[in-house]
Amino acid sequence: MKSIIYLLCITLISISCVQSQNKTNDNMEYNKLTLEEERVILHKGTEAPYTGEYTNNKRSGMYVCKRCDTPLYRSSDKFDSHCGWPSFDDEIKGAVKRLPDADGRRTEIICANCGAHLGHVFLNEGFTDKNTRHCVNSISLKFIPEQNKMIKKAYFASGCFWGTEYYFMKANGVKHTAVGFMGGHIDNPSYEQVCQKNTGHLETTEVEYDTSKTTYEDLIRLFFETHDFTQTNGQGPDIGPQYLSCIFYADDNEKEIAEKYIDILKTKGYKVATMLKPLSTFWKAEDYHQQYYEHKGTKPYCHVYKKIF
Structure with a gap:
Protein backbone atom coordinates (compact mmCIF):
# COMPACT_ATOMS: atom_id res chain seq x y z
CA MET A 1 0.00 0.00 0.00
CA LYS A 2 2.81 2.38 0.93
CA SER A 3 4.51 1.59 -2.40
CA ILE A 4 1.37 2.48 -4.33
CA ILE A 5 0.96 5.77 -2.46
CA TYR A 6 4.63 6.55 -3.02
CA LEU A 7 4.36 5.90 -6.78
CA LEU A 8 1.19 7.99 -6.95
CA CYS A 9 2.94 10.93 -5.25
CA ILE A 10 5.91 10.70 -7.57
CA THR A 11 3.58 10.68 -10.59
CA LEU A 12 1.67 13.74 -9.36
CA ILE A 13 4.89 15.62 -8.67
CA SER A 14 6.19 14.78 -12.14
CA ILE A 15 2.99 15.99 -13.80
CA SER A 16 3.12 19.19 -11.74
CA CYS A 17 6.72 19.82 -12.76
CA VAL A 18 5.92 19.26 -16.46
CA GLN A 19 2.93 21.61 -16.28
CA SER A 20 5.03 24.22 -14.50
CA GLN A 21 7.75 23.90 -17.11
CA ASN A 22 5.23 24.23 -19.96
CA LYS A 23 3.75 27.31 -18.34
CA THR A 24 7.21 28.83 -18.09
CA ASN A 25 7.88 28.03 -21.73
CA ASP A 26 4.57 29.61 -22.72
CA ASN A 27 5.41 32.76 -20.82
CA MET A 28 8.82 32.94 -22.48
CA GLU A 29 7.11 33.16 -25.87
CA TYR A 30 5.48 36.46 -24.95
CA ASN A 31 7.13 39.84 -25.43
CA LYS A 32 8.94 41.32 -22.44
CA LEU A 33 6.85 44.04 -20.78
CA THR A 34 7.83 47.10 -18.81
CA LEU A 35 6.45 47.58 -15.30
CA GLU A 36 3.85 50.05 -16.59
CA GLU A 37 2.84 47.66 -19.38
CA GLU A 38 2.47 44.88 -16.81
CA ARG A 39 0.28 47.14 -14.66
CA VAL A 40 -2.19 47.58 -17.50
CA ILE A 41 -1.85 44.38 -19.52
CA LEU A 42 -1.47 41.79 -16.76
CA HIS A 43 -3.08 43.52 -13.78
CA LYS A 44 -5.92 45.20 -15.68
CA GLY A 45 -4.94 48.78 -15.01
CA THR A 46 -5.80 51.84 -17.11
CA GLU A 47 -3.50 54.46 -18.61
CA ALA A 48 -4.42 58.09 -18.05
CA PRO A 49 -6.69 59.60 -20.73
CA TYR A 50 -5.07 61.57 -23.57
CA THR A 51 -1.62 60.23 -22.72
CA GLY A 52 -1.51 57.15 -24.94
CA GLU A 53 0.65 57.04 -28.04
CA TYR A 54 -2.13 56.01 -30.42
CA THR A 55 -5.01 58.21 -29.28
CA ASN A 56 -4.56 60.55 -32.24
CA ASN A 57 -2.81 58.14 -34.60
CA LYS A 58 -4.36 58.41 -38.07
CA ARG A 59 -1.88 56.33 -40.03
CA SER A 60 -2.96 53.30 -42.05
CA GLY A 61 -1.92 49.95 -40.66
CA MET A 62 -2.62 47.23 -38.13
CA TYR A 63 -2.82 47.26 -34.34
CA VAL A 64 -1.46 44.12 -32.69
CA CYS A 65 -1.28 42.88 -29.12
CA LYS A 66 1.70 44.32 -27.22
CA ARG A 67 2.16 41.01 -25.39
CA CYS A 68 1.89 38.42 -28.17
CA ASP A 69 1.79 40.34 -31.50
CA THR A 70 -1.63 38.95 -32.47
CA PRO A 71 -3.44 41.28 -34.92
CA LEU A 72 -6.42 42.86 -33.11
CA TYR A 73 -7.68 45.94 -34.97
CA ARG A 74 -7.45 47.57 -38.41
CA SER A 75 -6.86 51.30 -38.75
CA SER A 76 -9.95 51.50 -40.98
CA ASP A 77 -12.07 50.65 -37.91
CA LYS A 78 -10.52 53.37 -35.72
CA PHE A 79 -12.50 56.54 -35.05
CA ASP A 80 -12.23 59.62 -32.85
CA SER A 81 -14.61 59.35 -29.91
CA HIS A 82 -12.91 62.18 -27.93
CA CYS A 83 -12.84 59.86 -24.91
CA GLY A 84 -9.08 60.02 -24.35
CA TRP A 85 -8.25 56.51 -25.56
CA PRO A 86 -8.02 54.87 -29.01
CA SER A 87 -11.48 53.77 -30.16
CA PHE A 88 -12.47 51.08 -32.67
CA ASP A 89 -15.96 50.07 -33.81
CA ASP A 90 -14.89 46.59 -34.88
CA GLU A 91 -12.18 44.01 -34.23
CA ILE A 92 -10.49 41.36 -36.34
CA LYS A 93 -12.77 38.33 -36.19
CA GLY A 94 -11.94 36.06 -33.26
CA ALA A 95 -9.08 38.25 -31.99
CA VAL A 96 -10.82 39.92 -29.04
CA LYS A 97 -12.70 38.20 -26.22
CA ARG A 98 -15.38 39.85 -24.07
CA LEU A 99 -15.73 39.14 -20.36
CA PRO A 100 -17.89 40.55 -17.55
CA ASP A 101 -15.78 43.15 -15.74
CA ALA A 102 -14.98 42.73 -12.06
CA ASP A 103 -16.95 45.93 -11.34
CA GLY A 104 -20.15 44.13 -12.37
CA ARG A 105 -21.14 46.90 -14.80
CA ARG A 106 -18.79 47.02 -17.74
CA THR A 107 -17.59 44.50 -20.32
CA GLU A 108 -13.84 43.88 -20.40
CA ILE A 109 -12.02 43.07 -23.63
CA ILE A 110 -8.90 40.92 -23.72
CA CYS A 111 -6.65 39.43 -26.39
CA ALA A 112 -8.19 36.06 -27.24
CA ASN A 113 -4.74 34.58 -27.76
CA CYS A 114 -2.85 35.54 -24.60
CA GLY A 115 -5.43 37.12 -22.30
CA ALA A 116 -3.81 40.56 -22.27
CA HIS A 117 -6.12 43.24 -20.90
CA LEU A 118 -7.05 45.72 -23.65
CA GLY A 119 -9.79 47.88 -22.14
CA HIS A 120 -13.59 47.82 -22.32
CA VAL A 121 -16.29 47.69 -24.98
CA PHE A 122 -19.39 49.91 -24.99
CA LEU A 123 -22.52 49.55 -27.14
CA ASN A 124 -25.29 51.78 -28.49
CA GLU A 125 -23.52 55.11 -27.98
CA GLY A 126 -24.20 56.30 -31.54
CA PHE A 127 -20.62 57.17 -32.51
CA THR A 128 -20.69 55.04 -35.68
CA ASP A 129 -23.19 52.94 -37.60
CA LYS A 130 -21.88 49.84 -35.83
CA ASN A 131 -22.81 51.34 -32.44
CA THR A 132 -19.74 49.74 -30.88
CA ARG A 133 -16.77 51.34 -29.16
CA HIS A 134 -13.74 49.32 -28.18
CA CYS A 135 -12.04 51.68 -25.72
CA VAL A 136 -8.45 50.42 -25.73
CA ASN A 137 -5.30 51.39 -23.83
CA SER A 138 -2.55 52.45 -26.23
CA ILE A 139 -0.03 50.68 -24.02
CA SER A 140 -1.77 47.35 -24.76
CA LEU A 141 -1.18 47.80 -28.48
CA LYS A 142 1.64 47.94 -30.99
CA PHE A 143 1.07 49.66 -34.33
CA ILE A 144 2.38 48.18 -37.58
CA PRO A 145 2.20 50.87 -40.30
CA GLU A 146 1.16 50.03 -43.82
CA GLN A 147 4.08 50.10 -46.24
CA ASN A 148 3.94 53.08 -48.59
CA LYS A 149 6.79 54.09 -50.89
CA MET A 150 5.60 57.69 -50.83
CA ILE A 151 6.19 57.98 -47.08
CA LYS A 152 9.60 59.11 -45.80
CA LYS A 153 11.01 60.14 -42.43
CA ALA A 154 13.06 63.16 -41.40
CA TYR A 155 14.66 64.04 -38.07
CA PHE A 156 15.05 67.47 -36.48
CA ALA A 157 16.29 68.80 -33.13
CA SER A 158 15.40 72.37 -32.18
CA GLY A 159 15.19 72.54 -28.41
CA CYS A 160 12.38 70.98 -26.36
CA PHE A 161 10.89 68.29 -28.56
CA TRP A 162 7.38 69.15 -27.38
CA GLY A 163 7.56 72.46 -29.24
CA THR A 164 9.36 71.08 -32.28
CA GLU A 165 6.71 68.39 -32.72
CA TYR A 166 3.87 70.90 -32.23
CA TYR A 167 4.60 72.66 -35.51
CA PHE A 168 5.58 69.64 -37.56
CA MET A 169 2.51 67.60 -36.63
CA LYS A 170 0.33 70.42 -38.02
CA ALA A 171 2.26 70.81 -41.26
CA ASN A 172 0.78 69.92 -44.63
CA GLY A 173 1.69 66.42 -45.79
CA VAL A 174 2.93 65.22 -42.41
CA LYS A 175 1.32 61.88 -41.56
CA HIS A 176 2.78 61.23 -38.11
CA THR A 177 5.29 62.57 -35.62
CA ALA A 178 7.10 61.12 -32.62
CA VAL A 179 9.61 62.53 -30.17
CA GLY A 180 12.72 60.91 -28.80
CA PHE A 181 16.49 61.12 -28.66
CA MET A 182 19.31 60.87 -31.19
CA GLY A 183 23.05 61.33 -31.39
CA GLY A 184 24.12 59.97 -28.00
CA HIS A 185 26.42 57.20 -26.84
CA ILE A 186 24.10 54.96 -24.79
CA ASP A 187 21.24 52.78 -25.99
CA ASN A 188 17.57 53.43 -25.24
CA PRO A 189 18.06 56.37 -22.86
CA ASN A 198 25.95 63.54 -20.20
CA THR A 199 24.50 61.01 -22.68
CA GLY A 200 25.23 63.10 -25.78
CA HIS A 201 21.62 62.86 -27.03
CA LEU A 202 19.56 65.69 -28.49
CA GLU A 203 15.82 65.92 -28.04
CA THR A 204 14.68 64.97 -31.54
CA THR A 205 11.43 64.88 -33.50
CA GLU A 206 10.74 62.17 -36.05
CA VAL A 207 8.61 63.48 -38.94
CA GLU A 208 6.83 61.00 -41.19
CA TYR A 209 5.70 62.79 -44.36
CA ASP A 210 4.02 62.06 -47.67
CA THR A 211 6.35 63.03 -50.51
CA SER A 212 3.38 63.47 -52.86
CA LYS A 213 2.07 66.30 -50.66
CA THR A 214 5.18 67.98 -49.26
CA THR A 215 8.96 68.01 -49.70
CA TYR A 216 12.05 67.80 -47.55
CA GLU A 217 12.72 71.45 -48.44
CA ASP A 218 9.32 72.41 -47.02
CA LEU A 219 10.24 70.70 -43.76
CA ILE A 220 13.65 72.37 -43.64
CA ARG A 221 12.06 75.80 -44.05
CA LEU A 222 9.54 75.06 -41.27
CA PHE A 223 12.40 73.86 -39.05
CA PHE A 224 14.26 77.15 -39.34
CA GLU A 225 11.11 79.28 -39.07
CA THR A 226 9.98 77.77 -35.76
CA HIS A 227 13.04 78.18 -33.51
CA ASP A 228 16.05 80.39 -32.84
CA PHE A 229 18.74 78.65 -34.90
CA THR A 230 21.33 81.24 -33.79
CA GLN A 231 21.25 80.23 -30.12
CA THR A 232 24.34 78.25 -29.14
CA ASN A 233 23.52 76.99 -25.64
CA GLY A 234 20.01 75.61 -25.97
CA GLN A 235 16.65 76.95 -27.07
CA GLY A 236 14.89 79.81 -25.34
CA PRO A 237 14.88 79.22 -21.58
CA ASP A 238 15.88 75.56 -22.02
CA ILE A 239 19.64 75.53 -21.60
CA GLY A 240 21.75 72.41 -22.11
CA PRO A 241 23.39 70.22 -24.76
CA GLN A 242 20.19 68.20 -25.30
CA TYR A 243 18.43 71.34 -26.58
CA LEU A 244 20.85 72.31 -29.37
CA SER A 245 19.73 72.90 -32.95
CA CYS A 246 20.55 70.05 -35.35
CA ILE A 247 19.41 68.45 -38.59
CA PHE A 248 20.06 64.72 -38.84
CA TYR A 249 20.43 63.91 -42.54
CA ALA A 250 19.81 60.47 -44.07
CA ASP A 251 21.85 60.90 -47.24
CA ASP A 252 23.90 63.36 -49.28
CA ASN A 253 20.78 64.83 -50.89
CA GLU A 254 19.28 65.80 -47.52
CA LYS A 255 22.63 67.18 -46.40
CA GLU A 256 22.93 69.33 -49.55
CA ILE A 257 19.40 70.72 -49.06
CA ALA A 258 20.17 71.59 -45.42
CA GLU A 259 23.46 73.27 -46.44
CA LYS A 260 21.61 75.22 -49.13
CA TYR A 261 19.25 76.79 -46.60
CA ILE A 262 22.01 77.45 -44.09
CA ASP A 263 23.84 79.38 -46.84
CA ILE A 264 20.65 81.32 -47.63
CA LEU A 265 20.31 82.27 -43.96
CA LYS A 266 23.94 83.37 -43.81
CA THR A 267 23.43 85.66 -46.80
CA LYS A 268 20.52 87.18 -44.85
CA GLY A 269 22.93 88.01 -42.04
CA TYR A 270 22.13 85.21 -39.59
CA LYS A 271 24.86 83.44 -37.59
CA VAL A 272 23.57 79.89 -37.92
CA ALA A 273 24.37 77.59 -35.00
CA THR A 274 22.49 74.58 -36.41
CA MET A 275 24.60 71.45 -36.62
CA LEU A 276 24.41 68.85 -39.40
CA LYS A 277 24.88 65.25 -38.33
CA PRO A 278 24.39 61.92 -40.10
CA LEU A 279 21.32 59.97 -39.09
CA SER A 280 21.78 57.55 -36.20
CA THR A 281 19.44 55.44 -34.06
CA PHE A 282 16.27 57.22 -32.98
CA TRP A 283 15.26 56.22 -29.45
CA LYS A 284 11.60 56.97 -28.85
CA ALA A 285 10.78 58.86 -25.64
CA GLU A 286 8.23 57.75 -23.06
CA ASP A 287 4.55 57.80 -24.11
CA TYR A 288 3.65 60.84 -22.03
CA HIS A 289 5.99 62.98 -24.16
CA GLN A 290 4.26 62.08 -27.44
CA GLN A 291 2.04 64.80 -28.97
CA TYR A 292 2.39 66.61 -25.65
CA TYR A 293 0.76 69.92 -26.58
CA GLU A 294 -2.02 68.18 -28.48
CA HIS A 295 -3.01 66.37 -25.29
CA LYS A 296 -2.47 69.38 -23.05
CA GLY A 297 -4.37 71.78 -25.30
CA THR A 298 -1.80 74.58 -25.03
CA LYS A 299 0.95 76.09 -27.20
CA PRO A 300 4.76 75.89 -26.93
CA TYR A 301 6.53 78.27 -24.55
CA CYS A 302 9.84 78.38 -26.45
CA HIS A 303 8.87 77.89 -30.11
CA VAL A 304 7.20 80.60 -32.18
CA TYR A 305 6.61 80.67 -35.92
CA LYS A 306 8.44 83.47 -37.72
CA LYS A 307 8.39 83.61 -41.52
CA ILE A 308 11.87 83.94 -43.01
CA PHE A 309 11.85 82.48 -46.51
Whole structure:
Protein backbone atom coordinates (compact mmCIF):
# COMPACT_ATOMS: atom_id res chain seq x y z
CA MET A 1 0.00 0.00 0.00
CA LYS A 2 2.81 2.38 0.93
CA SER A 3 4.51 1.59 -2.40
CA ILE A 4 1.37 2.48 -4.33
CA ILE A 5 0.96 5.77 -2.46
CA TYR A 6 4.63 6.55 -3.02
CA LEU A 7 4.36 5.90 -6.78
CA LEU A 8 1.19 7.99 -6.95
CA CYS A 9 2.94 10.93 -5.25
CA ILE A 10 5.91 10.70 -7.57
CA THR A 11 3.58 10.68 -10.59
CA LEU A 12 1.67 13.74 -9.36
CA ILE A 13 4.89 15.62 -8.67
CA SER A 14 6.19 14.78 -12.14
CA ILE A 15 2.99 15.99 -13.80
CA SER A 16 3.12 19.19 -11.74
CA CYS A 17 6.72 19.82 -12.76
CA VAL A 18 5.92 19.26 -16.46
CA GLN A 19 2.93 21.61 -16.28
CA SER A 20 5.03 24.22 -14.50
CA GLN A 21 7.75 23.90 -17.11
CA ASN A 22 5.23 24.23 -19.96
CA LYS A 23 3.75 27.31 -18.34
CA THR A 24 7.21 28.83 -18.09
CA ASN A 25 7.88 28.03 -21.73
CA ASP A 26 4.57 29.61 -22.72
CA ASN A 27 5.41 32.76 -20.82
CA MET A 28 8.82 32.94 -22.48
CA GLU A 29 7.11 33.16 -25.87
CA TYR A 30 5.48 36.46 -24.95
CA ASN A 31 7.13 39.84 -25.43
CA LYS A 32 8.94 41.32 -22.44
CA LEU A 33 6.85 44.04 -20.78
CA THR A 34 7.83 47.10 -18.81
CA LEU A 35 6.45 47.58 -15.30
CA GLU A 36 3.85 50.05 -16.59
CA GLU A 37 2.84 47.66 -19.38
CA GLU A 38 2.47 44.88 -16.81
CA ARG A 39 0.28 47.14 -14.66
CA VAL A 40 -2.19 47.58 -17.50
CA ILE A 41 -1.85 44.38 -19.52
CA LEU A 42 -1.47 41.79 -16.76
CA HIS A 43 -3.08 43.52 -13.78
CA LYS A 44 -5.92 45.20 -15.68
CA GLY A 45 -4.94 48.78 -15.01
CA THR A 46 -5.80 51.84 -17.11
CA GLU A 47 -3.50 54.46 -18.61
CA ALA A 48 -4.42 58.09 -18.05
CA PRO A 49 -6.69 59.60 -20.73
CA TYR A 50 -5.07 61.57 -23.57
CA THR A 51 -1.62 60.23 -22.72
CA GLY A 52 -1.51 57.15 -24.94
CA GLU A 53 0.65 57.04 -28.04
CA TYR A 54 -2.13 56.01 -30.42
CA THR A 55 -5.01 58.21 -29.28
CA ASN A 56 -4.56 60.55 -32.24
CA ASN A 57 -2.81 58.14 -34.60
CA LYS A 58 -4.36 58.41 -38.07
CA ARG A 59 -1.88 56.33 -40.03
CA SER A 60 -2.96 53.30 -42.05
CA GLY A 61 -1.92 49.95 -40.66
CA MET A 62 -2.62 47.23 -38.13
CA TYR A 63 -2.82 47.26 -34.34
CA VAL A 64 -1.46 44.12 -32.69
CA CYS A 65 -1.28 42.88 -29.12
CA LYS A 66 1.70 44.32 -27.22
CA ARG A 67 2.16 41.01 -25.39
CA CYS A 68 1.89 38.42 -28.17
CA ASP A 69 1.79 40.34 -31.50
CA THR A 70 -1.63 38.95 -32.47
CA PRO A 71 -3.44 41.28 -34.92
CA LEU A 72 -6.42 42.86 -33.11
CA TYR A 73 -7.68 45.94 -34.97
CA ARG A 74 -7.45 47.57 -38.41
CA SER A 75 -6.86 51.30 -38.75
CA SER A 76 -9.95 51.50 -40.98
CA ASP A 77 -12.07 50.65 -37.91
CA LYS A 78 -10.52 53.37 -35.72
CA PHE A 79 -12.50 56.54 -35.05
CA ASP A 80 -12.23 59.62 -32.85
CA SER A 81 -14.61 59.35 -29.91
CA HIS A 82 -12.91 62.18 -27.93
CA CYS A 83 -12.84 59.86 -24.91
CA GLY A 84 -9.08 60.02 -24.35
CA TRP A 85 -8.25 56.51 -25.56
CA PRO A 86 -8.02 54.87 -29.01
CA SER A 87 -11.48 53.77 -30.16
CA PHE A 88 -12.47 51.08 -32.67
CA ASP A 89 -15.96 50.07 -33.81
CA ASP A 90 -14.89 46.59 -34.88
CA GLU A 91 -12.18 44.01 -34.23
CA ILE A 92 -10.49 41.36 -36.34
CA LYS A 93 -12.77 38.33 -36.19
CA GLY A 94 -11.94 36.06 -33.26
CA ALA A 95 -9.08 38.25 -31.99
CA VAL A 96 -10.82 39.92 -29.04
CA LYS A 97 -12.70 38.20 -26.22
CA ARG A 98 -15.38 39.85 -24.07
CA LEU A 99 -15.73 39.14 -20.36
CA PRO A 100 -17.89 40.55 -17.55
CA ASP A 101 -15.78 43.15 -15.74
CA ALA A 102 -14.98 42.73 -12.06
CA ASP A 103 -16.95 45.93 -11.34
CA GLY A 104 -20.15 44.13 -12.37
CA ARG A 105 -21.14 46.90 -14.80
CA ARG A 106 -18.79 47.02 -17.74
CA THR A 107 -17.59 44.50 -20.32
CA GLU A 108 -13.84 43.88 -20.40
CA ILE A 109 -12.02 43.07 -23.63
CA ILE A 110 -8.90 40.92 -23.72
CA CYS A 111 -6.65 39.43 -26.39
CA ALA A 112 -8.19 36.06 -27.24
CA ASN A 113 -4.74 34.58 -27.76
CA CYS A 114 -2.85 35.54 -24.60
CA GLY A 115 -5.43 37.12 -22.30
CA ALA A 116 -3.81 40.56 -22.27
CA HIS A 117 -6.12 43.24 -20.90
CA LEU A 118 -7.05 45.72 -23.65
CA GLY A 119 -9.79 47.88 -22.14
CA HIS A 120 -13.59 47.82 -22.32
CA VAL A 121 -16.29 47.69 -24.98
CA PHE A 122 -19.39 49.91 -24.99
CA LEU A 123 -22.52 49.55 -27.14
CA ASN A 124 -25.29 51.78 -28.49
CA GLU A 125 -23.52 55.11 -27.98
CA GLY A 126 -24.20 56.30 -31.54
CA PHE A 127 -20.62 57.17 -32.51
CA THR A 128 -20.69 55.04 -35.68
CA ASP A 129 -23.19 52.94 -37.60
CA LYS A 130 -21.88 49.84 -35.83
CA ASN A 131 -22.81 51.34 -32.44
CA THR A 132 -19.74 49.74 -30.88
CA ARG A 133 -16.77 51.34 -29.16
CA HIS A 134 -13.74 49.32 -28.18
CA CYS A 135 -12.04 51.68 -25.72
CA VAL A 136 -8.45 50.42 -25.73
CA ASN A 137 -5.30 51.39 -23.83
CA SER A 138 -2.55 52.45 -26.23
CA ILE A 139 -0.03 50.68 -24.02
CA SER A 140 -1.77 47.35 -24.76
CA LEU A 141 -1.18 47.80 -28.48
CA LYS A 142 1.64 47.94 -30.99
CA PHE A 143 1.07 49.66 -34.33
CA ILE A 144 2.38 48.18 -37.58
CA PRO A 145 2.20 50.87 -40.30
CA GLU A 146 1.16 50.03 -43.82
CA GLN A 147 4.08 50.10 -46.24
CA ASN A 148 3.94 53.08 -48.59
CA LYS A 149 6.79 54.09 -50.89
CA MET A 150 5.60 57.69 -50.83
CA ILE A 151 6.19 57.98 -47.08
CA LYS A 152 9.60 59.11 -45.80
CA LYS A 153 11.01 60.14 -42.43
CA ALA A 154 13.06 63.16 -41.40
CA TYR A 155 14.66 64.04 -38.07
CA PHE A 156 15.05 67.47 -36.48
CA ALA A 157 16.29 68.80 -33.13
CA SER A 158 15.40 72.37 -32.18
CA GLY A 159 15.19 72.54 -28.41
CA CYS A 160 12.38 70.98 -26.36
CA PHE A 161 10.89 68.29 -28.56
CA TRP A 162 7.38 69.15 -27.38
CA GLY A 163 7.56 72.46 -29.24
CA THR A 164 9.36 71.08 -32.28
CA GLU A 165 6.71 68.39 -32.72
CA TYR A 166 3.87 70.90 -32.23
CA TYR A 167 4.60 72.66 -35.51
CA PHE A 168 5.58 69.64 -37.56
CA MET A 169 2.51 67.60 -36.63
CA LYS A 170 0.33 70.42 -38.02
CA ALA A 171 2.26 70.81 -41.26
CA ASN A 172 0.78 69.92 -44.63
CA GLY A 173 1.69 66.42 -45.79
CA VAL A 174 2.93 65.22 -42.41
CA LYS A 175 1.32 61.88 -41.56
CA HIS A 176 2.78 61.23 -38.11
CA THR A 177 5.29 62.57 -35.62
CA ALA A 178 7.10 61.12 -32.62
CA VAL A 179 9.61 62.53 -30.17
CA GLY A 180 12.72 60.91 -28.80
CA PHE A 181 16.49 61.12 -28.66
CA MET A 182 19.31 60.87 -31.19
CA GLY A 183 23.05 61.33 -31.39
CA GLY A 184 24.12 59.97 -28.00
CA HIS A 185 26.42 57.20 -26.84
CA ILE A 186 24.10 54.96 -24.79
CA ASP A 187 21.24 52.78 -25.99
CA ASN A 188 17.57 53.43 -25.24
CA PRO A 189 18.06 56.37 -22.86
CA SER A 190 15.28 57.56 -20.58
CA TYR A 191 14.21 61.20 -20.39
CA GLU A 192 15.75 61.42 -16.91
CA GLN A 193 19.10 60.16 -18.21
CA VAL A 194 19.16 62.67 -21.07
CA CYS A 195 18.29 65.48 -18.66
CA GLN A 196 21.50 64.73 -16.78
CA LYS A 197 23.26 66.18 -19.86
CA ASN A 198 25.95 63.54 -20.20
CA THR A 199 24.50 61.01 -22.68
CA GLY A 200 25.23 63.10 -25.78
CA HIS A 201 21.62 62.86 -27.03
CA LEU A 202 19.56 65.69 -28.49
CA GLU A 203 15.82 65.92 -28.04
CA THR A 204 14.68 64.97 -31.54
CA THR A 205 11.43 64.88 -33.50
CA GLU A 206 10.74 62.17 -36.05
CA VAL A 207 8.61 63.48 -38.94
CA GLU A 208 6.83 61.00 -41.19
CA TYR A 209 5.70 62.79 -44.36
CA ASP A 210 4.02 62.06 -47.67
CA THR A 211 6.35 63.03 -50.51
CA SER A 212 3.38 63.47 -52.86
CA LYS A 213 2.07 66.30 -50.66
CA THR A 214 5.18 67.98 -49.26
CA THR A 215 8.96 68.01 -49.70
CA TYR A 216 12.05 67.80 -47.55
CA GLU A 217 12.72 71.45 -48.44
CA ASP A 218 9.32 72.41 -47.02
CA LEU A 219 10.24 70.70 -43.76
CA ILE A 220 13.65 72.37 -43.64
CA ARG A 221 12.06 75.80 -44.05
CA LEU A 222 9.54 75.06 -41.27
CA PHE A 223 12.40 73.86 -39.05
CA PHE A 224 14.26 77.15 -39.34
CA GLU A 225 11.11 79.28 -39.07
CA THR A 226 9.98 77.77 -35.76
CA HIS A 227 13.04 78.18 -33.51
CA ASP A 228 16.05 80.39 -32.84
CA PHE A 229 18.74 78.65 -34.90
CA THR A 230 21.33 81.24 -33.79
CA GLN A 231 21.25 80.23 -30.12
CA THR A 232 24.34 78.25 -29.14
CA ASN A 233 23.52 76.99 -25.64
CA GLY A 234 20.01 75.61 -25.97
CA GLN A 235 16.65 76.95 -27.07
CA GLY A 236 14.89 79.81 -25.34
CA PRO A 237 14.88 79.22 -21.58
CA ASP A 238 15.88 75.56 -22.02
CA ILE A 239 19.64 75.53 -21.60
CA GLY A 240 21.75 72.41 -22.11
CA PRO A 241 23.39 70.22 -24.76
CA GLN A 242 20.19 68.20 -25.30
CA TYR A 243 18.43 71.34 -26.58
CA LEU A 244 20.85 72.31 -29.37
CA SER A 245 19.73 72.90 -32.95
CA CYS A 246 20.55 70.05 -35.35
CA ILE A 247 19.41 68.45 -38.59
CA PHE A 248 20.06 64.72 -38.84
CA TYR A 249 20.43 63.91 -42.54
CA ALA A 250 19.81 60.47 -44.07
CA ASP A 251 21.85 60.90 -47.24
CA ASP A 252 23.90 63.36 -49.28
CA ASN A 253 20.78 64.83 -50.89
CA GLU A 254 19.28 65.80 -47.52
CA LYS A 255 22.63 67.18 -46.40
CA GLU A 256 22.93 69.33 -49.55
CA ILE A 257 19.40 70.72 -49.06
CA ALA A 258 20.17 71.59 -45.42
CA GLU A 259 23.46 73.27 -46.44
CA LYS A 260 21.61 75.22 -49.13
CA TYR A 261 19.25 76.79 -46.60
CA ILE A 262 22.01 77.45 -44.09
CA ASP A 263 23.84 79.38 -46.84
CA ILE A 264 20.65 81.32 -47.63
CA LEU A 265 20.31 82.27 -43.96
CA LYS A 266 23.94 83.37 -43.81
CA THR A 267 23.43 85.66 -46.80
CA LYS A 268 20.52 87.18 -44.85
CA GLY A 269 22.93 88.01 -42.04
CA TYR A 270 22.13 85.21 -39.59
CA LYS A 271 24.86 83.44 -37.59
CA VAL A 272 23.57 79.89 -37.92
CA ALA A 273 24.37 77.59 -35.00
CA THR A 274 22.49 74.58 -36.41
CA MET A 275 24.60 71.45 -36.62
CA LEU A 276 24.41 68.85 -39.40
CA LYS A 277 24.88 65.25 -38.33
CA PRO A 278 24.39 61.92 -40.10
CA LEU A 279 21.32 59.97 -39.09
CA SER A 280 21.78 57.55 -36.20
CA THR A 281 19.44 55.44 -34.06
CA PHE A 282 16.27 57.22 -32.98
CA TRP A 283 15.26 56.22 -29.45
CA LYS A 284 11.60 56.97 -28.85
CA ALA A 285 10.78 58.86 -25.64
CA GLU A 286 8.23 57.75 -23.06
CA ASP A 287 4.55 57.80 -24.11
CA TYR A 288 3.65 60.84 -22.03
CA HIS A 289 5.99 62.98 -24.16
CA GLN A 290 4.26 62.08 -27.44
CA GLN A 291 2.04 64.80 -28.97
CA TYR A 292 2.39 66.61 -25.65
CA TYR A 293 0.76 69.92 -26.58
CA GLU A 294 -2.02 68.18 -28.48
CA HIS A 295 -3.01 66.37 -25.29
CA LYS A 296 -2.47 69.38 -23.05
CA GLY A 297 -4.37 71.78 -25.30
CA THR A 298 -1.80 74.58 -25.03
CA LYS A 299 0.95 76.09 -27.20
CA PRO A 300 4.76 75.89 -26.93
CA TYR A 301 6.53 78.27 -24.55
CA CYS A 302 9.84 78.38 -26.45
CA HIS A 303 8.87 77.89 -30.11
CA VAL A 304 7.20 80.60 -32.18
CA TYR A 305 6.61 80.67 -35.92
CA LYS A 306 8.44 83.47 -37.72
CA LYS A 307 8.39 83.61 -41.52
CA ILE A 308 11.87 83.94 -43.01
CA PHE A 309 11.85 82.48 -46.51
